[in-house]
Amino acid sequence: MQTEQNELIKRRLEELEEIKKLGVNPYPHNFKVTSNSKQIIDNFKDPETEEEKEKQKENIVSIAGRITAIRRMGKATFCHIKDDKGRIQVYVKQEEVGELSYKILKLLDIGDIIGIEGYPFRTKTGEITVHSVQMQLLSKSIYPLPVVKEEITETGEKIIHDAFADIELRYRQRYIDLIVNDNVRDTFIKRTKIIKSIRNTLEKYNFLEVETPTLQTIYGGANAKPFITRHNALGLQLYLRISNELFLKRLIVGGFNRVFEFVKDFRNEGIDRTHNPEFTQVEWYQAYADYFDSMNLFEEVIENAVLELYDTTKVNYQGTELDFKRPWKRIKMIDAIKEKTGLDVIKMKRTEILEYLKSNNIEFDNKIANRKGLLIDILFEETCKEDLIQPTFVLDHPIDTTPLCKPLRTYTLQQLEEMKKDEEEIILVERFEPYINKWEIGNSYTELNDPILQRKLLEEQVQRGRGGEEDTHPMDYDFIRAIEVGMPPTTGVGIGIDRVVMLLTNSYNIRDVILFPLMKPH
């Protein structure tokens, strides 16, 4: 659409000129607001006598908002204006606001922002309305908004006409989406409340909120493809973080015993309904604690957020009732597989698992065919994940799935040494993943703090990368040094905020919980 050529825009530009000719600044600098739509409606009391009615006229409020509907009736006009707290009807009579103001009003459109001084009253049809004694244009809109009309039928059913529903436009022009669609507004308010609640719970337990770099010279803390960028002055290749894990652990080494950070992570991978290239996580790290402590805190953090929003632990997501009440179900990955398939993967040979995967048409990257632990992980994902609807912790993954996690405490040092020599032996680590509605919504470890093993595991990752495996963890010698300096026993957690918000706001697509999701330019 060519802005200059659009008839509606042209018309509005003409109106703008007319307003200026009347000596009125269409973009004044300020307006004193003393109330809002919700407050007025909540505080309104119907007068019981004529005397009271007259008295109410002295109760002048000042509100401002955007015009969302206009009904002109000659020398009087009704509009609905929308402010930060909701919507309210305004009644303007020429006789009362004066001829100039009424002339201006005639030049106004849906989308314009006005200030109103007046007194609340109830109309014949029963709507609480501000009877305007003064009206001021605060900002003239020249780009036409979609006009959404609501009809409330006799049965009380709400019908929305001409909703602004084009998904692409809604994402690309979120400012319009927010003006027009109340449920969108509501979702993002809830998003903020969820983040605030998580922060509150962590602060209650004396976690310190910190900030770590987004631009990193070595990325790490997860297995993912990074975005690559460049610092000109230093002539340096940099990465946008895929995780902040290694920095938060450095802080644990540095003596902050409890830290957390809300971060944008960036992963250069596919986009779908649960993945956006930039997404939000909160990670926290706690010294002198293990993954059992993390499970407890995880449940509490999420349950608190749900309670904060809904005063109940039950939430409907796309027709499924999810109950976030603590304690959540806990199941070991190995047991989940056994329950579902009858297979005892610990006893099985690698080749037997391979055979099972193939005969069940489960696809996987051939490069990992010789890694028994990763095959088990795939087997789990393909067979068990679909049943994980209610909040469930899946525990104790094979060590091959991560180089940053500590083996189970049940192994003796000697056992571990022997297991490492035998490729058929599966070392399990103290890791858990919380699943809700089949989605991983986080990750947690009893963190590896043995510098010798840490170095060895990262070196293996590098070897695997050279062998052609994708998304292996890069070497970070400074991180190794930090662990060598000595990290106390520690546990850490990451939560995918976007997915949690999706679940708690009944949002189908991750883009519905990200204000400005990535869109290709036209």
Next chain:
RNA sequence: GGGGAUGUAGCUCAGGGGUAGAGCACCUGCCUUUUAAGCAGGGAGUCGAAGGUUCGAUUCCUUCCAUCCUCACCA
């Protein structure tokens, strides 16, 4: 990247080989308690883009672009 669907007025949509339709929005007029306000009249479109077939394409074909769904990829 594979498969499926969609793209027509500011918004929501219908239509269909012969040059474009509705409701709302917009414009003009009437209207001082309306509320999907009403009544009367009017204007508005490169039919996503580019090629091709055809006397003629918004419609059929091809390619491209964008979006959604789905699969693959993504601890």
